[in-house]
Amino acid sequence: MAAAAAGPGPGSGPGDSPEGPEAEAPERRRKAHGMLKLYYGLSEGEAAGRPAGPDPLDPTDLNGAHFDPEVYLDKLRRECPLAQLMDSETDMVRQIRALDSDMQTLVYENYNKFISATDTIRKMKNDFRKMEDEMDRLATNMAVITDFSARISATLQDRHERITKLAGVHALLRKLQFLFELPSRLTKCVELGAYGQAVRYQGRARAVLQQYQHLPSFRAIQDDCQVITARLAQQLRQRFREGGSGAPEQAECVELLLALGEPAEELCEEFLAHARGRLEEELRSLEAELGPSPPAPDVLEFTDRGGSGFVGGLCQVAAAYQELFAAQGPAGAERLAAFARELGGRYFALVERRLAQEQGGGDNSLLVRALDRFHRRLRAPGALLAAAGLAEAATEIVERVARERLGHHLQGLRAAFLGCLTDVRQALAAPRLAGKEGPGLAELLANVASSILSHIKASLAAVHLFTAKEVSFSNKPYFRGEFCSQGVREGLIVGFIRSMCQTAQSFCDSPGEKGGATPPALLLLLSRLCLDYETATISYVLTLTDEQFLVQDQSPVTPVSTLCAEARETARRLLTHYVKVQGLVISQMLRKSVETRDWLSTLEPRNVRAVMKRVVEDTTAIDVQVGLLYEEGVRKAQSSDSSKRTFSVYSSSRQQGRYAPSYTPSAPMDTNLLSNIQKLFSERIDVFSPVEFNKVSVLTGIIKISLKTLLECVRLRTFGRFGLQQVQVDCHFLQLYLWRFVADEELVHLLLDEVVASAALRCPDPVPMEPSVVEVICERG
C-alpha cells in the first residue's frame, strides 16, 4: 500500500503519468484497485478492455511485482547519465524516507486497535467455550422435553379424538333438533302469519331434507314439512287470491311463493289472472258507466276514472310483475305485454265507445281535455311496457278522434250551409206570399256570408284546441304536420269550400231542368256568394287557417288560386244557369203566346198584346233583382242619346217595313238577298253564351234567349195580314222597352227585325202596318 503513494512508475495506471504523488483521492483509489487486480493477475487494461499498459512483468518497474533491483540498477547505470543517476538516487532516497514515515504513522495509528481486537478475540474465545457447554445442556434438556411431550400426546390422543367426535355430534344434533322442530316452528309461524320467517326456515331445511330423504325419520320430517309448506303455500295463495289486499301485498305473496319454489310460470299466470280480475272489475265499472242509456258522466270524468282506475292498476301490475318476474326473461316480458295489450285493447274499445258518444256534438274543449288526460295517463304504462304499444295505440285513438272530429265539423259546416240555403229559400218564398218585397237580396247575401264565416271561424277555433301547447299530444308528429295541413286546411276548409261549390253547382244540373226546383233568386244569390268567395273570402279564410295552425307540413296543399278558380267557375255556372232559367221562363211565355194564337184569322191590332207587357215587366223585375247583387257593367257607348237613337234605329226597321211589298212570293230572291246581305254585316249571335259578372251581361243573355225563341216560334207559324201587323206592333213595343237592358242595343234591333222579317215571309198577304200607327199603338199601350 505504501507503494501506491510512492508509485511514480508507469504500471500504476493505464496511461497515467509516472509522476502522480499529488494525485487526487479517486485516482489513488483506482491505483489501489489496480494493485489488487495486479495481485490477482488481472490486468487493469484487460478489465477495462483497454490495451495493456507497460508490461507488468517488467523487472524494471519499481512498483511491479517482479521488480528486480539488479536489473533496474543495471538499466539505470547503463542508460542514464550521471546527473540523472544522481537525481534518481536522490529521488529514491527521498521516496524511501517518505515511505518509512508513512509506515510509522500507520503503525502508530493502528496499534491500539490491534491490541483491543486481540483482546476481544481472546474474550470471545472464552465466551464461546461457555456457550458451547450451555448449548449442550440445552440439547439434552430438549431431548428430554421431546420425549415427555411424545409421551403425553400419545396419552391424550384417544381423548382428543373423542372430543372432536362429540363436537361434531353436537352440531349435528342441533341441526337435527332444528329439523325436528321445523314442522312445529313452521306451524307456529304459519299460525302467527309470519310467512316470511316460515319461508326462510323452509329454505334452510329444504336442501338437507332433500339429501337425506331416504332415511325414514327424515322422510317423515320432510313429509311433515311438505304438508306444512303446502298449507303455507295454500294460505299464501289464498291471501294472494283474496283480492282484498292491495297489489304490494300481493307482490309480497308472490315473492314468498317464489321462494317456496313454486313454479314461476304458473305464478306468472296466476298473478296476471288475478290482476286481470281486478282490472276487469275496473273495466266493468267503466262499461257500466257507458251503459245503454247514457246519463253518463261527462267524458272528462269518464277518462279520469278510467285513467286512475284502470291505467293506474295496470301500471302497478306491470311494475310489480317486472320486479317479481324479472328472472323470467323475454318470455315473461312477452306474456306481460300480451296481457297489457289485451286489456289495453278492451280499455281502448271502451274509451272509443265513449268518445263515439261524444262525436254527436258537445263541447270540443271538454273532449280535448279528456283526450289529453287519457293520453297523458297512458304514457306511464307506455314507458313501462314499450312492447305492448299502449302509448302508440293511445296516440292512434287520439288521432282517430281528431280526424272524426274534423269530419264532424265538416259535416256541421255543410249542414250550416244547407241550413242557410233553406233559410234563404224561405225568405225568398215568404214575401211572395205576403205580396210585398221581402228583405233585399243583398241583405240575405250578407246574412248568409256572415253566418257561414262565423261557422267556419267557430269550427277553426274548436279544432284549434287539438293543437294547443298544453295538450300532451299536440307535439306528436301527426298533430304538428298532417293534422294541420291535411286535416284542417285540406280536409276541413278546402273540403268545405269545395263542397259548398259542389252543392251550389248541383243546383245547375238538377234533373228537372225546368227551373221549378230552385228559385232563380237563389241561383243568383249563390252565384254572388261564390264570386265573393273568389275575390276575398277564400284567401281570407285560408290565411286565417295558415296563421292559426302554422302549417309546417311539406305535403302539397291546394293553392288559393285553384280554389278561387273553382269558386269562380261555380259562380259563372250558376249565373249562366240563372240566365238560362230566366230566359226559359220568358221564352215559354213567348212561345205559348205564339203557338196558341190563330194568326191567320186575327183581327187588326189595336193593342200591344198583354204577354209583351208581361215580358217587359218580368225583364224589369229581373233587372231589379240582378241589380241588387251585381254591378251595372259596361254597355256599348251609344246610350248618350238613347231615345233618339231608338227612334233612328227604328226608322231603319221602318225602312225595312217599306220593303215589305217586296216580300211577296213574286220576288223571293230580293228578300233573301236582302236578309243575307244584312247578315253579312252583322255578327253571329251566340245565344247561350257564357255571361260576365255584371247586370248588363246577364240581362243581355236573358233577352237574347227570349228573342231567339220568339224568332223560332214565329217561323213555325203562318200569319195573316193582321197577324203580321200584330207581330210588328209587338216587336216595336219590345224594342221600345228592351234596349236599355242590354249591352248592345243593336242586338235587340237585329233580332226583332229578324222576327218581323220571318213573320212577313210566313205571310201570304204581307201588308205591313204604317209605322206611325204602330208607334201610336205602342205609346198608348
Next chain:
Amino acid sequence: MPKELEPGSHESPDDSSSTAHTLELLCHLDNTAHGSMACVAWEPTGDGKKVISLADNHILLWDLQESSSQAVLASSASLEGKGQLKFTSGRWSPHHNCTQVATANDTAVRGWDTRSMSQIYCIENAHGQLVRDLDFNPNKQYYLASCGDDCKVKFWDTRNVTEPVKTLEEHSHWVWSVRYNHSHDQLVLTGSSDSRVILSNMVSISSEPFGHLVDDDDLSDQEERRPEEKSQEPPQDSVIATYEEHEDSVYAVDWSSADPWLFASLSYDGRLVINRVPRALKYHILL
C-alpha cells in the same frame, strides 16, 4: 196547317224518283178527325205500304192500297194525359222487322209497337225542353238519338231509359235535327238554329267501337302496323267538324242515300249546303 198543303209534303219523297217535274196527288191521308199533322214516316224497309202519321196527340198507322192510291187507316192510338199533348216528331225503327216507332212529344220520347199500337217504353224528360228530332242507330237495334231545345243531343239505350248513354252539348241553340250515317253509325250529324252543322264521331257507342276489326285481322301478317293500330285503339268521341256556312237557323240535315260520305243541310234562308266527310277520317274509318 192548311189541309191542302199536306199531301204535297208527303208525296214528294215518293214521287221524286219517277217524276221530277210535276207532282201528282196519289192519295189523301184523311186526318180531319185528328187535327194537324206533325210528321209522316214510311216503313223503312218492306214494300212501302205502311205509313205512320202523327197528328196532335194521335198516332195513326195507314195502309196504302191499290198501288198507293188509297190510304186506309189500319190502326191508331192516342196519347192521353193532362194538358194538350202534341207529337212533334216520329221515327220508324229499322230493326225488329219494322214493328217499332219512336215518337217525341214535349220533353218525352215514347216507343210504340205498331202491331198492337201500344207504348213499349217512355223516356220522360228526355230533354230539358222540347224534343225536336229522333233517329235510330241503323246498326245497333236499341240505340236511339234525340235532340231538342236544351241544345243537347242525347243517345239512349231503349232497354234502360233512366239515363242517357251519352250526351253532347256542342250547340248553342236548339238542335233541330239529328241523323246517323246509314252505314258508319259513329258519324252523327246535327243541325241547330245556332246556324251550325256539327259532325261528331261517336266511336264509343257505335257498332264499331274498336275500328274495323276485320281489317285488323287482315293486317296481322304485317307485324309492324299492329302496335300502331293498338295505340289508336281507345277511340275518343269527338267533334269532327263544325260547318258554319249557314247564315241562319239550320232546320234539316241528312245523309246521302247513295254516297255514305256525303251529307246536306238546309237552313232558313233557303241555303242548301252539301259537304263531305273529311278525307282523313274517311280513310281512317275504312282502313
